[in-house]
Amino acid sequence: MAASVASVLPSAAIAYGHYLSFMVCFGALVLERRLIRADPNRADATLMVITDVVYGIAALGLLLSGIGRVLHFGQGSAFYTENPLFWWKVGVYLAVGGLSLYPTITYILWAIPLRKGELPKVSEALAQRLRWILNIELVGFATIPLMATLMARGVGLPG
Template sequence: MLTDALLAFLHFTAIFVLVTLMAAEAVVLRPDMPPSAVRRLSQYDFFYFLSAMVVLATGLLRLFYGAKGVDFYLHNPWFHAKITVFVLIALATLPPTFAFARWRKQSLKLPEFVPTPAEIKKVRRWVMIEAHAFILLPLCAVMMARGIGIH
């Protein structure tokens, strides 16, 4: 029981860190973004990736070592929906990650580099897609935890 509680705590903490970093990216991605923000976005994105890996790792640990056991989750359609949403969000992070890497490279060559407002808008749209898709994860989680949909 203690293991399950600690894994849940670590999982939720990693999720909160991930959401905070996603929000930070969205806040910084503005047309009037200063050059220093380009470097900050790269850092946020790196820590976003790390927190996503911790979310995944703690989720897998909960799957295999949590109180409910693997069989509960593998036969639960909401578990599969949650994993699908997580993968879709991960795919949506790729365009911003690639853009941040390009921008960082540019900023190393030209310290005053700032992407165009159109580029910023395009990347911010992807971050907002991630944020809106993220809302589905708690829905899947509560449905899954209550065994809804298991026959």
């Protein structure tokens, strides 16, 4: 019994890492969505930058744990790669990741005035644009677990 528990621990740990990364990503996006506004104060702007770094690390963890599950800790790589739902899942992840480049570059640029003790200049139009991007990212992230749960049960596999 003990041996069988030990044998599933690595896959359980990777699965947990996948869920934890997902939760952190989603939480970070919700916080960014809540914080974004024109001409933020120093505390909010700093928190945005930190939150985005945490989001980036968690997104990387999500990708690495996902790759780990495909290659070693899942139901065999063919089970996933032969399923179009898997590729939709990867595609939505990449689309959300690509979309987050714009906010990320924006926040990285904020770090420059913040380090000089100045505040970043954020117009209402920029804040509104970032709000929309974050909305789309949140919807994208919310659809991925649906694809994942169906994919994990073999829905979408040909024949």
